[in-house]
Amino acid sequence: MESRHAGAFAVLDAGGGVVLSAGEIDRPVFPRSAVKVIQALPLVESGAADRFGLEAESLALACASHGGEPRHVAVAERTLRAAGRDAGCLECGSHWPSHAEATRALAATGGQPSAPHNNCSGKHAGFVCLACGLDADPRGYVQPEHLVQREVKAALEVVTGYVLPQGSHGIDGCSIPTYAIPLRALALGFARIGTGHGLPPARAAAAHRLRQAVAAHPFLVAGTGRFDTAVMEALGERVFVKVGAEGVFCAALPELGMGIALKCGDGATRAAEVAIAALLRRLLPRDEAAERVLEPLENPVLRNWNGIEVGSLRPAEALVTAA
Amino acid sequence: MESRHAGAFAVLDAGGGVVLSAGEIDRPVFPRSAVKVIQALPLVESGAADRFGLEAESLALACASHGGEPRHVAVAERTLRAAGRDAGCLECGSHWPSHAEATRALAATGGQPSAPHNNCSGKHAGFVCLACGLDADPRGYVQPEHLVQREVKAALEVVTGYVLPQGSHGIDGCSIPTYAIPLRALALGFARIGTGHGLPPARAAAAHRLRQAVAAHPFLVAGTGRFDTAVMEALGERVFVKVGAEGVFCAALPELGMGIALKCGDGATRAAEVAIAALLRRLLPRDEAAERVLEPLENPVLRNWNGIEVGSLRPAEALVTAA
Numbered sequence: 001m002e003s004r005h006a007g008a009f010a011v012l013d014a015g016g017g018v019v020l021s022a023g024e025i026d027r028p029v030f031p032r033s034a035v036k037v038i039q040a041l042p043l044v045e046s047g048a049a050d051r052f053g054l055e056a057e058s059l060a061l062a063c064a065s066h067g068g069e070p071r072h073v074a075v076a077e078r079t080l081r082a083a084g085r086d087a088g089c090l091e092c093g094s095h096w097p098s099h100a101e102a103t104r105a106l107a108a109t110g111g112q113p114s115a116p117h118n119n120c121s122g123k124h125a126g127f128v129c130l131a132c133g134l135d136a137d138p139r140g141y142v143q144p145e146h147l148v149q150r151e152v153k154a155a156l157e158v159v160t161g162y163v164l165p166q167g168s169h170g171i172d173g174c175s176i177p178t179y180a181i182p183l184r185a186l187a188l189g190f191a192r193i194g195t196g197h198g199l200p201p202a203r204a205a206a207a208h209r210l211r212q213a214v215a216a217h218p219f220l221v222a223g224t225g226r227f228d229t230a231v232m233e234a235l236g237e238r239v240f241v242k243v244g245a246e247g248v249f250c251a252a253l254p255e256l257g258m259g260i261a262l263k264c265g266d267g268a269t270r271a272a273e274v275a276i277a278a279l280l281r282r283l284l285p286r287d288e289a290a291e292r293v294l295e296p297l298e299n300p301v302l303r304n305w306n307g308i309e310v311g312s313l314r315p316a317e318a319l320v321t322a323a
Numbered sequence: 324m325e326s327r328h329a330g331a332f333a334v335l336d337a338g339g340g341v342v343l344s345a346g347e348i349d350r351p352v353f354p355r356s357a358v359k360v361i362q363a364l365p366l367v368e369s370g371a372a373d374r375f376g377l378e379a380e381s382l383a384l385a386c387a388s389h390g391g392e393p394r395h396v397a398v399a400e401r402t403l404r405a406a407g408r409d410a411g412c413l414e415c416g417s418h419w420p421s422h423a424e425a426t427r428a429l430a431a432t433g434g435q436p437s438a439p440h441n442n443c444s445g446k447h448a449g450f451v452c453l454a455c456g457l458d459a460d461p462r463g464y465v466q467p468e469h470l471v472q473r474e475v476k477a478a479l480e481v482v483t484g485y486v487l488p489q490g491s492h493g494i495d496g497c498s499i500p501t502y503a504i505p506l507r508a509l510a511l512g513f514a515r516i517g518t519g520h521g522l523p524p525a526r527a528a529a530a531h532r533l534r535q536a537v538a539a540h541p542f543l544v545a546g547t548g549r550f551d552t553a554v555m556e557a558l559g560e561r562v563f564v565k566v567g568a569e570g571v572f573c574a575a576l577p578e579l580g581m582g583i584a585l586k587c588g589d590g591a592t593r594a595a596e597v598a599i600a601a602l603l604r605r606l607l608p609r610d611e612a613a614e615r616v617l618e619p620l621e622n623p624v625l626r627n628w629n630g631i632e633v634g635s636l637r638p639a640e641a642l643v644t645a646a
Contacts (some may be wrong), residue, residue, distance in 0.1 A: 002353050002493075003569050003590030030325050093628025096423070104419075107427035118628060170325070171633045246326050266589040267326030306442060307415025310494045 001309065005271035007247065009262035009279060009319070012187040014197035016161075019258055020279075022317060022322040025187075028180030029263045033065045034244030035186070036123050037210050038159050042151040043126045043208035045088040047297050048133020052082040058129075059087035059213035060220040061122025065243060066126075067223030068097025069118035070105075075220060076116040081126035083132040085155055090115035092124045099223050106186070120174035122220070127176075142175040149177055154299040155183070156203045159199065160189035163264065173245060183261040188252055190259030192238060194252030227273050227297065231280070234293035238281060253283060270313060270316055325634065330570065332585035332602060332642070335510040337520035339484075342581055343602075345645040348510075350504030351481060352586045353378060357567030358509070358629025359446050360516060360533050363480050365474040366449045367529035371456020375405040381452075382536035383543040384395065390546030391420025391440035393428075394471040398543060399439040406455040411431055413438035414465045415447045422546050427629040430471035433569035443497035445543070450475075450499075458604045465498040479504070482522065483512035496568065506584040509573055512637055513582030517563060518573030534563045534575070550596050554603070557616035562603060566592065593636060597621055601638035 008023025040062040043049050049059060058079040066072040080086050096103045096113045102301040104199075106113065115121060124141075127148045131138035134147060156163055165204050169177040175225040181189075193196070193211070196204030214221050218232035221242070231241050241251040247264030249264035260279055279295035284290045302311040328487035331346025341348075363385040366372050381402040387515060389395040419436045429436065438444055443545035448465075451470050457470055464471040480487055492500040501598045504512075514520070517532070519527030533534050537544050541555035546566070554564050564574040570587030572595050583602055587594040600620035607613045625634040 002589065005589050019344065025586065087401065091629070093630075096427070097627050100419070101428075104424075104430035167450040171627065171631055173627045175629050175631060175634070177629060217536060266328050266591060266594075269593065272591075274332065304494065304496045304498060305418050306414070306498050308417075308494055308498060310496070 001020050005264050005266055006270050006316070007262060007264040007271065007275065008183055009258050009260065009322075010183040010187040011258055011279065011283065012184065012191050013257050014191040014195045015187070016188055016260070018184070020322055022182075022318040023265075025183040028182050029248065030178050030180050030244075030246065031186055031248050031250060031261070032172060032178055032244035032246060033120070034242050034248045034261075035156060035181075035189075036065070036242060037063045037188060037207070037214070037240065038155055039123060039152045040126055040210055041159070041203060041206045042148075042157045043130045043133070044209055045202050046130060046151070046217065047131055050132050052129055054079060054082055054129065055273055056123070056213035056216050057220060058082070058122070059210055060217040062121045063210055063214050063242065064221040065098030065119045065120060066220065067102060067226065068113070068119060069099050069102045071207070071221050072122070072220060072223065074115040076121040076125045078127060079122065083129045085128050085132065085138070087115050089128045089138050090118070090121060090124045091140075092118040094118060094119045099225075101224070108247035118174060124174065128316060144169060144177045153177070153179065155188075155203075158203070160185040161198075167196065182262060186261035187259040190240075190250050190252040190261065191257060192258060195256040195257050197257070211254070215239060230297070231277075231293055234289050235284075238284065241276060243272070247272040249250070249273075251276060251280065255278075256283060258283065270300075274313050274315050276320055278319040281321065282306040328570075328587050328589055328595065329639070330585060330587040330598065330646075332504055332598060333506040333510040334581055334602065334606065334614075335507065335514050336580050336582050337511070337514040339511055339580070341507070342646055343505075345641040348506040351505050352367060353497060353501050353503050353569065353575060354509055354571050354584070355460065355501055355567035355569060356443070356571040357565050357571045357584075358479065358512075358538070359388070360386045360563065361478055361512060362446060362475045362479045362534055363449055364482070364526060364529045364631065365471075366453045366456070367532055368525050368567050369453060369456055369474070371453050374456050375452055377402060377405055377452065377537040379539050381405065381445070381541060382533055383449070383540040385447045386533055386565065387447035387539050387544040388481040389445060389543065390422030390425060390549065391418075391436070391442060391548050392425045394491045394548065395445070395543060396439040399448045400443040403443065403451060406452045406454065408451050408461070409472050410438050413441070413447045414459050415443045416443040422548075424547070428628070441497060443500045445494045447497065461562075466535060467492060467500045469641060470552070471621070476502065478526075479512075481526070482515055483508040484521075506586060509584035510582040513563075513573050513584065514580060515582070517577040517579075517582060518580050521582070534560060534577070537563060550600075553620070554600075554616055555614050557606075564599060564603070566595070570595040572596075574599060574603065576603075579606060581606065593623075596637050597623065597638050598642055601642040605643065
């Protein structure tokens with residue numbers, strides 16, 4: 001055993017009952033990008049998405065932490081054009097694509113990264129559309145007091161049932177506020193996102209539409225070789241799963257009426273991926289499609305630069321036994 | 324507090340006395356690349372380095388986990404040429420440079436990564452020279468039963484005073500065997516590397532020559548923007564410090580006669596860097612050069628894609644208070 005990770009998780013039903021848990025689930029954690037589907041609800045619910053004729057691809061990208069591959073960039077730009085805007089409106093900052101091949105391809109053409117390459121550009125394009133749809137000036141939409149972020153904060157509070165403390169937030173990698181929320185409340189929120197129970201009808205419909213959009217375009221929510229894309233390509237609407245920075249995952253299992261939230265305490269994505277794969281595998285019926293995608297994600301084999309198997313990752317006991 | 328890391332460390336003098344420690348220091352851990360300076364001892368001690376006229380740059384690169392920047396690649400190739408060999412002899416495998424700009428520059432010229440770009444290519448070029456210097460066929464030098472790896476294993480045992488269990492090893496990223504060794508023994512080994520105490524004269528001289536080579540060429544041991552390079556550029560021969568994969572650091576403080584070994588339990592390099600910076604800062608005299616390089620490495624500020632300060636890393640209490 002070379003290295004070891006520890007964390008906490010909560011699986012709840014939409015009535016607030018705890019199905020499974022381990023560790024501290026009432027301490028607030030920053031969910032980071034794991035709640036993008038909740039942050040995208042106002043875009044749909046406000047009517048902005050319909051007003052600008054946004055397609056499912058734009059909605060899927062609004063829920064994404066994407067790799068900056070060409071199709072991700074194209075959809076972000078198309079989303080902005082639908083509202084009569086362009087990349088100059090994005091306030092997320094620029095970075096080289098997280099997808100290594102996309103970065104090398106961009107460098108090979110002498111290109112430089114721009115805001116649409118930012119892994120959050122779809123969410124931000126959605127924020128710009130939301131502002132325009134509400135007839136507000138999109139400028140400054142990343143600030144907590146802007147109408148867009150007030151709408152987003154309200155959606156987080158209503159869906160998770162957790163009252164966010166006034167004036168207490170972090171700043172996320174893409175410059176919007178990020179609010180700490182307990183895993184228990186996040187899991188409840190995702191049980192509601194998956195079922196609609198406990199949500200007003202328009203919000204439940206918006207959640208369903210976003211889940212359908214991601215299930216129809218799982219490539220857009222992450223990208224080539226990525227965990228969320230692989231799971232939703234295989235399992236479609238049976239699972240909605242979303243990674244967040246610093247070892248967070250949130251997921252909805254609509255058929256089972258459950259929501260999941262987990263945090264690896266040290267922030268490691270590799271451990272969070274094994275953990276969410278183990279929980280999904282434990283909870284879902286073990287049919288062939290689920291086994292084929294989840295078993296290798298729960299037990300990844302590590303190979304070195306010569307392709308030699310040098311180790312593996314394994315789920316912690318609590319993921320398999322906790323009640 | 325968003326994420327939290329835990330680990331163990333040992334600071335020993337060359338007589339085996341524990342100066343400071345925290346956590347489990349008698350459980351074997353894989354030191355990975357942190358022991359490259361020990362793995363390079365046979366190259367010098369055997370006379371192979373002198374036989375092929377290797378310069379200080381080749382010796383520094385033999386101790387390196389480098390970023391694959393052009394100068395690293397050039398020195399690796401020059402080292403091989405000195406022994407009449409070329410990159411075809413390297414058995415480390417290829418990967419794109421870990422230095423992001425070097426990767427983009429390589430991609431921009433339509434290039435592909437080769438073995439000299441591998442972060443371990445300097446160590447492997449040294450292994451090839453060692454084999455040739457011993458008049459052995461370098462082929463298969465990564466295998467535990469090859470003369471090269473038997474020499475390397477013997478050096479690890481003698482320097483750390485820890486008898487490596489027969490037939491029990493892992494395979495490192497670059498395909499050579501990696502042996503688990505307790506932090507206590509690693510810290511003792513680095514106290515010896517820094518002082519020569521407890522080593523045969525030829526081995527003590529080889530250790531000194533390797534430390535001098537790295538101090539003269541700190542860029543070669545890591546590269547642009549890297550921790551080890553920054554510390555040794557600032558502090559020269561006062562500190563020898565080397566990172567290993569999965570949250571390991573080993574260091575020698577020759578003036579103080581101390582060696583340090585630490586492991587972040589979850590394998591995180593970001594935490595291991597803060598921890599070793601905290602220990603170096605605590606142990607070294609707080610002059611201006613030490614403060615200027617170590618204070619920001621002990622307390623790094625995190626900025627997002629817009630350059631906004633969004634958080635910081637902080638050393639754990641035990642690093643400041645443990646006795």
